[in-house]
Amino acid sequence: MPVRFAAGTLALLALAVLLVPAVVQLDQSLVDLRAAGQPPSLAHPLGTDEVGRDVLLRSIYGLRVSFLVGLVAALVSMVIGGLMGLAAGSLGGLPDRLLMRVVDGFNALPHLLFGIFIVALFAPSAAAVVVSVGVTHWTTAARIVRSEVLSLRSRPFVEAAISAGATRTRVVRRHLLPHLLPHLMLATVLMVPHAIWHETALSFLGLGLPPHLASLGNMINDGQRSLLTGDWWSSLVPGLFILVPTLAVSVLAQHWRDRRSPRWRSELEL
């Protein structure tokens, strides 16, 4: 039941993000002071913020921007991590040990702090956010790919290919990548919510996307001023647009993991 509910919620949000911008245009710089600070009503289902912008419409646009930035950032980290893991796993020996020390090193860094550092020096923008998330989050993918490559390397079909004289690139492309892709795809799906979290956190701190742009972090940042006067909708509602999809993805991932490893599931059910 929760699995279907999570899938349904994600589908609904995906539809909203895809269809709403096609139907209703959002004027990013629109200010309507007559409609400022209205609580939820029929005209504005989730109220308006302190300069009269519709919270629901901006949240949907914000989710779209956050999702795009999060997806690109997750892909960047997967590509970096995938290449690193592939290199470590297939080269072995000294390069492997060196790369794994690099992974340990990156894991010891407080990610948000380095994100802040990178964004601060290269002027806040979507590109800076993508880079800051990408270069600090590739280690998970690297570990997954490396351990998978290590187990694949000793399988008979890989050994057969090598003994038949296949080149290193051919082994990697024809024999390793097809097995690695599903793992990488799941890791990417799981990384997207985390990357969205990073984007919104940076925007919330004023170090993310340009302030006028409708993004979830920017909206929470704008809304926190009017929170003290009792206007909860303009800051807390955009937060729900982060919380709900993140929760839905983690429910689905959990379900998928349980299905893939029934032993673990049956142990939990005991």
Add this chain to the structure above:
Amino acid sequence: MRAVLKMVAWRAAFAAPLLVIVTIGMFALAQASPFDPVRQYLGERALVTSPEVAESIRQNWGLDRPVLEQYATWFGNLVSGDLGESRSLHRPVVEIIGDRLGWTLLATGSALVLMFAGSLAVGTLAAWRRGSWLDRAITGGAFANEAAPVFWLGLLAIWIFAVQLDWLPAGGLTDPAAVAIDPADVFTHMILPVTVLAVSQSSWLILYVRESVIGVLREDFVIGARARGLRERTVLVRHALRSALLPFLTLLGARMPELVTGAILVETVFSWPGVAAASVQAALAVDFPLLAALTLLGTAAVLAGNLLADIAYTVADPRVRTLGVS
């Protein structure tokens, strides 16, 4: 004891080069940055300042020297304890950190203790009443909490406890009208940020404690303790929880980066005058000396946390202590 010393030496051998590499990375990033500190220093005056004057400032700051020499000077100063002067606050970085570090340690330390105690109690409760509505509420709440951004949680807490109920102050260290720092006043200001930080970090711990207590409750020695007729609480706390706890000391060390991240966001939301919030202010003002020092401090905090977790593990687990396995 020797195992502990060996552990410290091993960790230090990893930490020292890492910190040096971090300084190199930060310096390289600053070099690659399009940002010009002289222009920032001049501000609006940059338009009316002659290029000669700007050039002399540049020379004065040593920015015309070769990059390697600049790095060597900066690194040498760092090692000798001179962290430079903050460009936005116009005070020595060491002073700023000295003023603020105590508040950060107070808040994050209290949050850690609260998180620890709270998660152990809640996780054990869920494991003990496994499958009940209470267990489902706790696990569901933990998953939802994991998905909620910590700054959103902070704003939610402000809205409920400061705006609607008006029980607690919304932020700051003391009452705005206060002239001196009164411990009771600081305490009421601490409650919300510390609780939010503790709650936001607790999800994984609650789920972890729940799962491992469930696992341990099936072990023979627990069943044996029950069969001997020991009280349920004794079985749960003295037998199950104790042996479920060991591996999580290492996990706690691995969560240090998350703690630093949480501290940054919570301190910012609640205007807590700590070092973590200062890193955001430094970033907004592109204050390289302060930001670099704080980033280094954050990394050092993570490494120190890992080390402490390892030591605690060595001390707590007799197998590691005597056999040296880890």
